[in-house]
Amino acid sequence: MTDASASSPRRPGEQALAALGLAAPALSPTDASGRCFPDGGTWRTEVPSVEGPEALDVVLKESAQLDVPIHRISQGSGVWMLTDTEITDMVDACAERDIELCLFTGPRGTWDIGASTRTESGGGGLRARGHDAVAGSLEDAVRATGLGVKCLLVADEGVLWSLHRLRSAGVIPADTTFKVSALIGPVNPASYAVFEQLGADSINIPSDLTLAHLTEIRRVSAAPMDLYIEAPDDLGGYVRMYEAAELIRRGAPIYLKFGLSKSPGIYPYGAQLRDRTLDTARERVRRGRLALDLLARHGADGGMSPLGSRLPGSLNRFTVSPSTEKD
Template sequence: MTMYDASRPATFPDDGLFRIEIPSVEGPAALEAVIEQTQRYDLTVHRVSQGSGVAMLDDAEIRAMVQAADAANMELCLFLGPRGTWDIGGSAKVPGSGLGPRVRGADQVRFSVADAVRAAELGVSCLLVADEGVLYELHRARVRGDLPSGLRLKMSALTGPANPAAFAVVERLGADSINVPGDLTVAQLAELRAAGRAAIDVYIESPDNLGGFVRHHEAPAIVAAAAPVYLKFGLRNAADIYPVGLHLEQLAVASARERVRRAHLTRELLDRHGLLGRMSPPGARLIEGLTRFPEHEAGVAGEVVGEVVGA
């Protein structure tokens, strides 16, 4: 496996070592709560992400989130659907199944691409993807110009790579930012960093359905090993709210507020370790220097994407 040039600094293009992400920001009300909390704590949040999916938001809600995130100088990342665990098929729900949140069949690839096209048209510049095939289709669409070239693709923690070979493949498929399992050791995170230059996204605190790991004390070591890295703040002992709706809005808002407080706690820890000055500046989004599969492969006409874009 070819490693990236280790002589190049392991930083974001702005020379930052880390950025902060608040996940599970499920709709305009939750985003408003996040923005209020960041102002309360004077906390820089670079990215907010959502997990219920593009299909669970109407056009007005997506536009409202795009506008609010832009005004707060945050990147907004929405999840693509569908996913195997929500589908009518039963294999994703069987213990030992490897399907998980991946999509089933060409129709679900088309549904995912349609979500991506709709989100991009409404101004969303970052999409969360949980299926390697969908990731590659979207990257090829980016290369061809069927989707904006500046659209960032983020691999979900639901299918994140756990070894350096897999990490390198996911970057080459088109991921700009890659969620990895929250239980990887600091040494294992360093192994992934040695395999590519995509941003590594790590849960400093994982939600219960992803293990419930609480690793705040390790944040300085994680920054040193995994930079450039997004530090993510899930919430242990919180209900699984996907897919969210009005029946869960109060819980989603309260959880969003607490996620920001958790990030504030780790920001203070990083400051005590002298690392706060190495955080990316507010509004930073660029991720550069990535390795892809050869352009002649990425340029091949993607029938699935073409059908949706040309519809």
């Protein structure tokens, strides 16, 4: 495919509006990201909230039927909510199709005994409360990577830095990637750059950031961006499909996440949520097909990374103390 930044996609309603004398101002080339993944692509795809082998099977079958390319599949309940056999089954199924599997590291503040997360302020949110929660997250990481998982979802800055140090020391594989959760996602370029320095390989920004905010972030950081083009209700329920081409132009390298609004939460997943989880997994793939069709209609579907691509390229990091590096 060709690089989307080099093409001239049609903007939504462009000809119709021009006929009415309402043509939009020309796009400024200074707004464009100008960055890409190491494979030369500007965008990849992700299906989130795939909570176990059964949901994964639904996603894989639906993506084959609807011809939806998938680079990454992520899970939100956590490593600790899966058995070794379930993790291995998911690893094997994704490996067969050259898809990156990302599992959440766990304990997190919203599920422990801390009452502040239930106040109007939200307290510390998903962050790991206390030493034991950090230890549990690292335990999840060691266990998951030992079973073949190559991507870990993180919702705490201290956990992220600790995992990056473990990666630098060789405790977990060097090609493990860390993805920052949307629920602690940065909202300005300075904080985005800090997450990159702490070891993040892709960073989920909140879906309510403006196009100008994406441009501001891209001026300071090359770390891949994750963005729900349809956000779950607990993240605002925003639907930004018609902006997909411009999100790519400004945010590249970017993962387009196919979320689902107007749908109840499913974390932490269990059998009591089976039907809802399978139905929403299927619909997320369909939403992906709608987004890809829209890009194609606008001539903006070029520049997708080759399937199987997962690494972020060279990124800026804080210096890791030699005492934590492998001898």
